[in-house]
Amino acid sequence: MIYIILCLILCGVVFYKSTIYKRHRRSLWNKHVAITGGSSGIGKAFAILAAKEGAHVTLLARNVDRLEEARNEIKQNTVTQDQIISKVPVDVSCPEAVENNLLEIEETIGPVYMLVNCAGFAVCGKLEDLSERDIKALVDVNLMGTIYAIRAVLPKFKKRREGIIVMTSSAVGLMGMFGYSVYSACKFALRGLAESLVMELKPYNVTVTLALPPDTDTPGFENENKSKPKETKLMSESGGLYKPEVVAKQLLEDALKGNFFSYVGLESFILTTLCVGMTSVNSVLELLLQICLLGPLRLIGTYYIKNFEKIVAKCFSENHVQEK
Numbered sequence: 621m622i623y624i625i626l627c628l629i630l631c632g633v634v635f636y637k638s639t640i641y642k643r644h645r646r647s648l649w650n651k652h653v654a655i656t657g658g659s660s661g662i663g664k665a666f667a668i669l670a671a672k673e674g675a676h677v678t679l680l681a682r683n684v685d686r687l688e689e690a691r692n693e694i695k696q697n698t699v700t701q702d703q704i705i706s707k708v709p710v711d712v713s714c715p716e717a718v719e720n721n722l723l724e725i726e727e728t729i730g731p732v733y734m735l736v737n738c739a740g741f742a743v744c745g746k747l748e749d750l751s752e753r754d755i756k757a758l759v760d761v762n763l764m765g766t767i768y769a770i771r772a773v774l775p776k777f778k779k780r781r782e783g784i785i786v787m788t789s790s791a792v793g794l795m796g797m798f799g800y801s802v803y804s805a806c807k808f809a810l811r812g813l814a815e816s817l818v819m820e821l822k823p824y825n826v827t828v829t830l831a832l833p834p835d836t837d838t839p840g841f842e843n844e845n846k847s848k849p850k851e852t853k854l855m856s857e858s859g860g861l862y863k864p865e866v867v868a869k870q871l872l873e874d875a876l877k878g879n880f881f882s883y884v885g886l887e888s889f890i891l892t893t894l895c896v897g898m899t900s901v902n903s904v905l906e907l908l909l910q911i912c913l914l915g916p917l918r919l920i921g922t923y924y925i926k927n928f929e930k931i932v933a934k935c936f937s938e939n940h941v942q943e944k
């Protein structure tokens with residue numbers, strides 16, 4: 621009882637404090653923001669917000685037509701005449717191309733201040749149903765693509781003693797899920813990358829933010845739904861479906877404040893708190909909240925996991941009946 625009361629008081633204090641005590645929010649005014657995957661979905665929504673903040677924005681993606689279309693849309697959201705919105709056709713899974721193109725745009729527009737890694741995609745399906753080609757592409761784009769882009773800007777970030785790195789993982793970068801095996805593995809890997817980089821970059825005043833979105837209503841999501849197993853659909857629904865603008869807005873705020881995790885929604889809050897692990901501590905209040913919540917949240921998590929297991933069992937027996 622005392623424990624519950626203590627938790628409630630703490631939640632109240634944290635909520636109250638969070639409204640009056642805001643972490644310093646850096647400005648993007650006249651800064652250069654490079655966004656991989658900036659021509660669609662979450663990346664494009666982020667680009668629009670960055671343009672509204674007065675940033676110069678460079679979009680990196682493969683398809684030239686979609687890049688041009690997005691560039692026009694983003695141009696309409698600029699707040700000054702001098703903002704440069706440019707596009708670079710590049711495949712992030714090619715390290716030389718990423719490095720050369722980033723070098724080139726830095727020469728024309730100026731040093732990148734913020735790198736947002738949004739290029740990525742999901743292919744769902746049971747592991748044995750994924751083609752070797754899909755598996756390789758998932759790793760090459762979601763994981764390697766992020767590594768290559770970061771490597772290309774990092775030395776300059778360190779030299780200038782400033783910079784913001786954003787990586788887009790996923791809710792399934794914190795928990796495995798039926799049908800997401802390889803995709804989830806890539807997104808888990810990003811967390812290891814992000815945590816290590818936080819340690820490497822702290823002395824250089826460079827921050828790292830890891831986005832953990834649940835399902836988000838984007839062209840990519842629409843595409844992935846075509847091959848999504850029933851089990852995956854039923855489970856992922858419990859995380860809700862968010863608009864890319866909402867995910868991008870939260871991500872921008874977290875990145876500007878240097879928060880490590882960025883998430884939206886109650887389920888993702890539960891998941892993120894439960895999976896806090898060995899990430900660095902942001903504030904004493906946050907730490908106290910985690911100390912109180914971790915135990916009870918394991919119980920709530922168990923409820924979800926049991927439900928997920930039920931879904932798997934139900935679909936299994938349905939398929940079994942069909943086979944017969």
Ligand SMILES: NC(=O)C1=CN([C@@H]2O[C@H](COP(=O)(O)OP(=O)(O)OC[C@H]3O[C@@H](n4cnc5c(N)ncnc54)[C@H](OP(=O)(O)O)[C@@H]3O)[C@@H](O)[C@H]2O)C=CC1
Pocket residue numbers: 656657658659660661662663680681682683684686710711712713737738739740741742761762765788789790791832833834835836837838839840841
């Ligand atoms: N939508 C969702 O439900 C969720 C998405 N995420 C993650 O968020 C990120 C963005 O997803 P979302 O907005 O839905 O995706 P979209 O498919 O809408 O957009 C993906 C963007 O990445 C670009 N891209 C894809 N492959 C490459 C490549 N090899 N090289 C360069 N650019 C590439 C695409 O352009 P082009 O094809 O022209 O190259 C496009 O601009 C992904 O990493 C995804 O895994 C995470 C959680 C949930």
Ligand SMILES: CCCCCCCCCCCCCCCC(=O)[C@@H](N)CO
Pocket residue numbers: 741742789790791792833834835836840841844855856857858859860887888890891894920921922924
């Ligand atoms: C322990 C407490 C548990 C709380 C419940 C957690 C429910 C989370 C649901 C996660 C949904 C996963 C969406 C994957 C998104 C994604 O990456 C793809 N759509 C990519 O395009």
